[in-house]
Amino acid sequence: MTICTKPDAGRNASPFLYGQEAAAVAEVLESGQYGHTDVTEEFERRIAELLGVRDAVAVCSGTAALHTALLAAEVGPGHEVIVPSMTFCATVQAVIAVGATPRFVDIDPATLCVTDQLVMEAVTTKTAAVMPVLFGGRAVDLTSIRKELTERHISVIEDAAHAFGSRYGARRVGGTGDLTCFSFGPIKNLTCGQGGVVVPRTHDEADTLRQLRLLGVVKSQAECANTTSYRVDSFGLRYQMSGINAAIGLAQLDHFESTERIRRSLWRAYRRALAPLDGVTLIDVDPDRTVPHLCQVRVPHRDKVFAQLRAQGIGVGVHYPPNHLQTAFADWARPLPATEQVAGEILTLPFHQHLTETDIAQVATALGQALKMAGAASCARS
Known part of the structure; x- marks a missing residue:
C-alpha cells in the first residue's frame, strides 16, 4: 500500500499544484526578467492584503526570512534568543547566523508549542528576542506576557513556517503586531517552489528588511534601471525572491x-x-x-x-x-x-x-x- 506522496513514497508530504502555476512561470520566463521584478512586488501586495497588514517583504526562503528578521530586530552577539528545541534546525541556525545564542525552552506536549510561562522562565538579562514556533500551524498565545516583553525590549519573532493562513482570534497570523516569518517551500500550505516572507512591525523595519535582502543596496528597481550607479549603506545579503518563484505563489494564492x-x-x-x-x-x-x-x-x-x-x-x-x-x-x-x-x-x-x-x-x-x-x-x- 503506497499512499503517502506522489511520486516519492518515502515522504509524508507532497506539493500540491492547481494547474495554473506552469503558465504563470512561463509568462515570467518569456518576459526575460527572472530576478526580483514587479511580479515579486505583486506577490508582496497580495500577501499583505490576505494577512491584513501594510507590508510584506518577500525573500528567497523561510530561513532567509528568519535571518533577516533577527537582523532587522538588531539581535546579535551577546544576545540570547529563546527558541523551542522542538523545531526544524533552520530556526536555530538563523539565531547562530546573527551571532546570538539559542536559549532552548521546553514545550507543551499537547501542542508542541511554547507557552507564556515557559518563555518567562527562560528570560535572562541577555534575552533580546523570543522566537515561538507555530508548530503544525497553530498560533502561539503570548498575550499575557507581551507587555513585560516589550518593557524589557524583547522582540517577538514568530517562526510561522507552518502557519500561513492560520488565525489568532479574528486575525491572520502575521497581522498580530509581531515580526512574523513565513516559509513557502515545496510542501508548505502555500508554495512558491522556494521562498519566504517577513511581515515587519513598522515602515522603517520594512525598509531595513528590503535593504538587507539586497546586499545593503539603497535603490528601488526603477532607480536601478535609470541610473549608472548605486549606493551601499549597510551589510546585506542576496535574499530576494525571484519573479519565477513569486509567479508560482501568485497562482497558489488564487486558490x-x-x-x-x-x-x-x-x-x-x-x-x-x-x-x-x-x-x-x-x-x-x-x-x-x-x-x-x-x-x-x-x-x-x-x-x-x-x-x-x-x-x-x-x-x-x-x-x-x-x-x-x-x-x-x-x-x-x-x-x-x-x-x-x-x-x-x-x-x-x-x-x-x-x-x-x-x-x-x-x-x-x-x-x-x-x-x-x-x-x-x-x-x-x-
Whole structure:
C-alpha cells in the first residue's frame, strides 16, 4: 500500500499544484526578467492584503526570512534568543547566523508549542528576542506576557513556517503586531517552489528588511534601471525572491480558500479515523483557526511502529529530532523533559492534498495494526 506522496513514497508530504502555476512561470520566463521584478512586488501586495497588514517583504526562503528578521530586530552577539528545541534546525541556525545564542525552552506536549510561562522562565538579562514556533500551524498565545516583553525590549519573532493562513482570534497570523516569518517551500500550505516572507512591525523595519535582502543596496528597481550607479549603506545579503518563484505563489494564492478548506477537512478526517485507536494521542492543532501543515500523533513503541508502517509504504516521519540533542548545538543544551519525552513518541502521518478520506482510513487501520504488533513484540521480550 503506497499512499503517502506522489511520486516519492518515502515522504509524508507532497506539493500540491492547481494547474495554473506552469503558465504563470512561463509568462515570467518569456518576459526575460527572472530576478526580483514587479511580479515579486505583486506577490508582496497580495500577501499583505490576505494577512491584513501594510507590508510584506518577500525573500528567497523561510530561513532567509528568519535571518533577516533577527537582523532587522538588531539581535546579535551577546544576545540570547529563546527558541523551542522542538523545531526544524533552520530556526536555530538563523539565531547562530546573527551571532546570538539559542536559549532552548521546553514545550507543551499537547501542542508542541511554547507557552507564556515557559518563555518567562527562560528570560535572562541577555534575552533580546523570543522566537515561538507555530508548530503544525497553530498560533502561539503570548498575550499575557507581551507587555513585560516589550518593557524589557524583547522582540517577538514568530517562526510561522507552518502557519500561513492560520488565525489568532479574528486575525491572520502575521497581522498580530509581531515580526512574523513565513516559509513557502515545496510542501508548505502555500508554495512558491522556494521562498519566504517577513511581515515587519513598522515602515522603517520594512525598509531595513528590503535593504538587507539586497546586499545593503539603497535603490528601488526603477532607480536601478535609470541610473549608472548605486549606493551601499549597510551589510546585506542576496535574499530576494525571484519573479519565477513569486509567479508560482501568485497562482497558489488564487486558490488559497480551497487550500484552507481541504487541509482542515483532511485533518478532521484523521481525527475521526484515529479516535477509536487505544494508545494514540493526536497533537491538537485547533483546526477551527489553523490551516494545518502536519498531522502528528504520540504513540508507544514509536520506532517499531515507524518501521512497520514504512515497510508497508506509508510515508510516516518524525518532526523533529530535538535540536538541543544535536551535536552542532550541544554547547547550549539544557534539560527539557517534555521535549525529550515527546521526541521518543512523536510520529508524523502522511498529510497533503493528494490524500483522500479512504487513504486516511487505511493509514489509521495500518497504524492500529502496527501498534498491536509492536506491543505484542514488547510483551514477548519482557
